């Protein structure tokens with residue numbers, strides 16, 4: 470399937486929030502939605518970089534859509550809650566939430582709320598944002614939540630007994646776990662929305678390997694002199710950020726994309742190519758693991774102060790022929 474930005478349906482009248490829109494896939498996602506007429510909120514933690522992104526997007530010419538910056542630091546739940554309140558006060562609605570921002574393979578650091586930074590930013594911050602914005606998405610025709618995962622989901626494992634890597638930390642394991650959590654939550658949210666008959670859709674997408682600031686920032690933080698050089702050498706093998714953004718744009722806008730779908734490049738190993746539906750990691754299809762992660766994550770968010778957080782109820786368990794669970 471060859472699906473390009475030219476296939477994005479008209480987004481006039483739609484309001485989209487793209488997290489992590491200062492660079493890479495988020496910037497390209499914002500650009501494409503803006504060109505198709507959406508009002509795009511750039512969810513960014515750094516005002517200077519957000520202004521630079523805004524200027525770059527507007528330098529393309531007079532776009533049919535409009536742009537605004539929404540201050541949002543996913544590593545600070547107070548900031549996440551404030552962003553959700555601002556969005557509610559200023560707009561009172563949302564059509565597209567693209568949970569795109571991310572950090573990769575950092576040495577162990579903590580978020581403002583004391584969570585391991587990759588789990589806290591990539592997973593918990595986005596889960597909190599999604600649940601806080603659900604009331605604005607519900608009831609909007611064609612509304613979607615797209616969560617950006619990674620091929621790293623396939624080697625990810627949920628260490629339920631050590632989610633914050635307190636006992637044992639490996640920066641790549643922590644990244645894989647956070648990206649597995651992204652796809653598990655996207656699919657669990659869809660199961661819960663479907664169980665209550667909601668038309669709101671939750672989908673997941675991964676970009677393959679795309680040339681962005683992600684690898685550069687990760688290598689710079691590694692403290693290893695060789696990593697930045699390797700990133701520079703391997704960069705020409707990766708696809709462009711614009712190509713990497715296509716699966717998430719497909720999930721966000723293609724009429725054929727389905728709730729619970731997981732979209733990725735169609736090339737060898739899902740590393741590059743045109744968007745297509747792809748099987749997610751097995752854990753994301755495991756109802757028990759997904760429910761367990763949902764419950765643990767909500768518990769952590771409540772402990773961190775988001776006490777009135779709630780979300781759709783779990784889908785009912787399917788009984789087997791003998792009355793046991795299927």
Ligand SMILES: NC(=O)c1ccc[n+]([C@@H]2O[C@H](COP(=O)([O-])OP(=O)(O)OC[C@H]3O[C@@H](n4cnc5c(N)ncnc54)[C@H](OP(=O)(O)O)[C@@H]3O)[C@@H](O)[C@H]2O)c1
Nearest residue numbers: 489491492493494542543544570571619678679681682683
């Ligand atoms: N590029 C790839 O090959 C690849 C592969 C698989 C998955 N992904 C996923 O794609 C997504 C986008 O990454 P990218 O490749 O476009 O990387 P990128 O160019 O580094 O962009 C990451 C974005 O996330 C933002 N961000 C980081 N921490 C944040 C926080 N605490 N609060 C708010 N925003 C924050 C960054 O903002 P600042 O400018 O402030 O740092 C930046 O805008 C990530 O979820 C990543 O895991 C990428």
